Amino acid sequence: AEELTDAAGDASVPHLAPILANPKRPTDDRLAAQWALSRIGTPRAMQCIVEQLSCDQPQIVQAACHAVSLHRYAEAREILESLLSHDDPHVRRVATEALGRIGDPRSAQPVLASMDQVDHDRHLQHSLVHALIELSRQHPSLGIAGLAESDAQFRAALMVHDQLGQLDQLDRRRVLSALESDDQALRLTAAKIVSKQKGWAADSVEWLNRLWQQLEKRDSAGSDVLAQIAAGWKDVPPADRQITQWVDGASD
Numbered sequence: 306a307e308e309l310t311d312a313a314g315d316a317s318v319p320h321l322a323p324i325l326a327n328p329k330r331p332t333d334d335r336l337a338a339q340w341a342l343s344r345i346g347t348p349r350a351m352q353c354i355v356e357q358l359s360c361d362q363p364q365i366v367q368a369a370c371h372a373v374s375l376h377r378y379a380e381a382r383e384i385l386e387s388l389l390s391h392d393d394p395h396v397r398r399v400a401t402e403a404l405g406r407i408g409d410p411r412s413a414q415p416v417l418a419s420m421d422q423v424d425h426d427r428h429l430q431h432s433l434v435h436a437l438i439e440l441s442r443q444h445p446s447l448g449i450a451g452l453a454e455s456d457a458q459f460r461a462a463l464m465v466h467d468q469l470g471q472l473d474q475l476d477r478r479r480v481l482s483a484l485e486s487d488d489q490a491l492r493l494t495a496a497k498i499v500s501k502q503k504g505w506a507a508d509s510v511e512w513l514n515r516l517w518q519q520l521e522k523r524d525s526a527g528s529d530v531l532a533q534i535a536a537g538w539k540d541v542p543p544a545d546r547q548i549t550q551w552v553d554g555a556s557d
Contacts, residue, residue, distance in 0.1 A: 314345035321345075322353045328362070336368055343372040351378050358384045363393040370396065374403035382407055386415045390422065398432045405436030408443040413452060416440070420457040430461075437465045450475055456488040463494050472498060477505050481512045484530055485519070496530040500537025506544040513547055 324330055324338035339357065342350040357369040358381060370388070373381040381403070388400035401419070404412040416436050423430045441447050450466055453459040463480070466472055475498065483495035499505065516531055538544040 315347050315349050317345060318342065318347070318350050318353065321350075325353060325357060328360075332362065332364060335365060339365070339368050339372065343375065346376055351376060351380070354378075355381045355384065358388065363391075363396050366391070366393075366396050367399050370399035370403050374399070374406045377407050379407050379409060382409050382412060386412060389415055389419045394426055394429055398429050401429070401432040401436045405432075405439035408440060410440060410444045410447055413437065413440050413444075413447055413449060417449065417452055417458050417461060418454070420461045421455055423457065434461050434464050437461060438468055441465050441469055441471070445469075445471070448474055450479070456483075456486055456491045459483060460488070460491040460494045463491075463498050467498060467501075472502060475502075477502070477508070481505075481509060484512065484516060484534075492530050493533070496533040500534050503538060503541045506538050506541040510543055510547055513544060 321338045321342050325335050325342065327335070339354060342353050351373070354369050354372045355378070357365050358373070360366050360369070366388070370385065372378075373385070385400045385404050385407070388396055389404075391397050391400065397419070401416060404416055416433055419433055420430070423433065437449055441449055450459065450462040453462045459479075460483075463475070463483075466475055480495050480498055480502075483491050484499065486492050486495070499509070513531070513534065535548045539548055
């Protein structure tokens with residue numbers, strides 16, 4: 306029965322494909338043809354949609370991304386990855402979402418690298434992190450943090466590991482080093498992670514002392530970082546003693 310349904314749907318593809326592919330047709334006609342092909346959903350129909358991922362009209366590309374995302378059409382992976390640098394931010398977002406749904410672990414690196422081009426687009430940042438969460442959920446041993454090559458990428462990776470409860474996969478020294486980054490957003494994210502990792506306290510007092518010294522000298526922005534760690538480690542020896550000394554010293 307399924308084969309008969311596919312055959313019936315495929316019979317419509319030759320009529321719909323030329324409408325979709327014709328740049329002279331009204332956009333609404335092309336979109337209607339594309340969604341009809343998506344409802345058919347056979348490999349032949351999906352291939353017609355994939356071809357439109359290279360269209361020079363962003364609205365058509367967005368709809369094509371939505372369609373391949375809906376079907377989790379793995380054949381579209383490589384071209385979706387190329388769309389991560391598309392000029393249109395809406396295209397970048399829907400391409401990102403499609404890659405997360407398709408779930409191929411090879412997409413983790415290009416999605417993570419796109420964090421360096423986020424600028425101030427919070428919607429795109431959210432889509433990228435969500436896609437990384439989806440990829441890591443499907444592939445728990447992926448180790449997103451190990452793929453990160455910049456502060457922005459590492460911050461996103463920390464958010465992913467935190468969301469999925471994969472903090473045990475993190476490199477303690479790298480996370481502690483992030484507490485001294487020039488990127489304040491990364492520092493605060495790293496502080497949140499560190500505050501939850503109470504097992505790190507015994508081997509991290511030296512790092513805390515260095516942060517405190519920086520705070521005393523010049524780094525007022527570090528107060529939020531230390532406050533977050535102190536809140537998590539205030540009852541964890543030997544960090545608790547160090548934190549008590551800071552509090553007592555500040556009150557003198």
